[in-house]
Amino acid sequence: MKIVKHSGNIVDFNRDKLKNSLLKSGANKMIVEEVLKNIESQIYEGISTKKIYKLAFALLKKSSNSHAARYNLRAAIQLLGPAGFFFEKFIARLFISEDYLAQTNLFLSGKCVGHEVDVAIMKNNVIEMVECKFHSGKDANSDVKVPMYILSRFNDLKDRSHLIYTKNDKILGCWIVTNNRFTSDAILFAKCSGLKLLSWDYPEKNSLSKKIDNNQLYPITCLTTLTISEKDKLMVLDIILVREILDTPETLEKIGLSPNRIKNVLKEASELCKYI
Structure with a gap:
């Protein structure tokens, strides 16, 4: 059976691929098989992957909100927009979880011009800049022009002293992080130029998606028991991660949730x- 991807490409329906994505939600094999059978009974020639995703999400939600939330992870990252400001905060927290110090939204003077730097990180006294390329659409990839441009900014900043953590800090490395993917040319150029890349599926064994799972860095945007408006209010209060709700449950009361809804969200x- 043929299905239509977000990009418009027509491909064969891949049951194993869907099964693997359902298993990653945390649902057990019995629930996954039930969901698969239900989906297979409803799909038709030419159905979009978007409709299949919505159907799978609804079926998982019936079994467990947390399964649906986990399944919703990539879409949830795309809700850290629209401009990507909250994505930068999310990435800072990711590095903090790996024992870095991190600061966001800096303006630093280069040799030639000034630059806005999304995140500055430090570990073992080594300071690096992190540039975040946020995409609200699922199919927008970062091509070779992205690392080429960011390399020029890094080169303008690296030989200067900056006030970041001390008065004479040097930026010794550069990361580029995206919520989507890099093209093959972008990866080749970055490797050749000494830039570090992190995307949804790259590097394969330590990608953004794997880091999120390994460190339990789930964004609040994946929760199914909150409305979009409520998630926005929490992010304005600097609550970006699900674990931060567990650490400060009183913020749920601040945004006007009833005791019963607070109980459901915390669960x-x-x-x-x-x-x-």
Whole structure:
């Protein structure tokens, strides 16, 4: 059976690929098989992957909110927009979880011009800049022009002293992080130029998606028990991660949730963070 991807490409329906994505939600094999059978009974020639995703999400939600939240992870990252400001905060937290110091939204003077730097990180006294390329659409990839441009900015900054953590900090490395993917040319250029890349599926064994799972860095945008408006209010209060709700449950009351809804949100958050 042929299905239509987000890009418009027509491909064969891949049951194993769908099964693997369902298993990653944390649902057990019995639930996954039930969901697969239900989906297979409803799909038709030419159905979009978007409709299949919505159907799978709804079926998982019936079994567990946290399963649906985990399945919704990539879409949830795309909700850290629209401009990517909250994505930068999310990435800073990712590095902090790996024992870095991190600062966001800096303006630093280069040799030639000034630059806005999304995130500055430090570990073992080595300071690096992190540039975040946020895409609200699933199919927008970062091509070779992205690392070429960011390399020029890094080169303008690296030989200067900056006030970041001390008065004479040097930027010794550069990361580029995206919520989508890099093209093959972008990866080749970055490797050749000494830039570090992190995307949804790259590097294969330590990608953004794997880091999120391994460190339980689930964004609040994946929770199914909160509305989009409520998620936005929490992010304005600097609550970006699900675990931060568990650490500061009083913020749910601040945004106007009833005691019963607070109980449901905390239940989903707790189940999600116990996924691993």
